Amino acid sequence: MKAAVLILSDKGAAGxxxxxxxxxxxxWLSQQDVETVRYEMIPDDxxxxxxxxxxxxxxxxxxxxxxxxGTGVSPRDVTPEATLQVVDRxxxxxxxxxxxxxxxxxxxxxxxxxxxxxxxxxxxxxxPGSPKAALENLEAVWAAIPHAVDKICGDKGDCxxxxxxxxxxxxx
Numbered sequence: 001m002k003a004a005v006l007i008l009s010d011k012g013a014a015g016x017x018x019x020x021x022x023x024x025x026x027x028w029l030s031q032q033d034v035e036t037v038r039y040e041m042i043p044d045d046x047x048x049x050x051x052x053x054x055x056x057x058x059x060x061x062x063x064x065x066x067x068x069x070g071t072g073v074s075p076r077d078v079t080p081e082a083t084l085q086v087v088d089r090x091x092x093x094x095x096x097x098x099x100x101x102x103x104x105x106x107x108x109x110x111x112x113x114x115x116x117x118x119x120x121x122x123x124x125x126x127x128p129g130s131p132k133a134a135l136e137n138l139e140a141v142w143a144a145i146p147h148a149v150d151k152i153c154g155d156k157g158d159c160x161x162x163x164x165x166x167x168x169x170x171x172x
């Protein structure tokens with residue numbers, strides 16, 4: 001699987017803050033045998049986010065785009081709205097599971113608006129901006145991602161075999 005990591009940060013894009021989330025996500029993805037083929041930091045700007053997600057998904061150089069940042073409630077947090085503008089279909093379960101798992105750690109998880117969706121043959125997932133929260137959220141949903149990407153890309157295999165493998169690996 002090939003992935004792209006898009007960091008949303010006004011301060012980071014202006015060179016006023018070092019990005020720690022992008023390198024952490026890229027490292028984590030490499031441990032899952034996922035190649036990160038693109039990594040960029042842009043400001044929290046609705047139009048720029050929409051254009052970047054659209055171009056990246058439509059160019060089909062990756063099957064997974066991970067955004068990091070802009071999922072909270074501040075006026076500049078527009079990543080979910082930009083993602084909704086881009087995707088053809090939403091996958092509500094991703095946001096639901098990320099919030100449920102994060103609520104075990106912090107009551108502030110209720111403020112997260114992270115979501116996921118599909119554009120063409122690309123899965124787009126929004127993660128929170130902090131390295132710790134981004135990794136926790138990605139880990140929470142990772143079990144479904146390879147299968148989702150396979151299905152989005154046209155795999156017609158039976159889901160029952162995968163579900164059986166997951167159940168068996170959890171019982172060990």
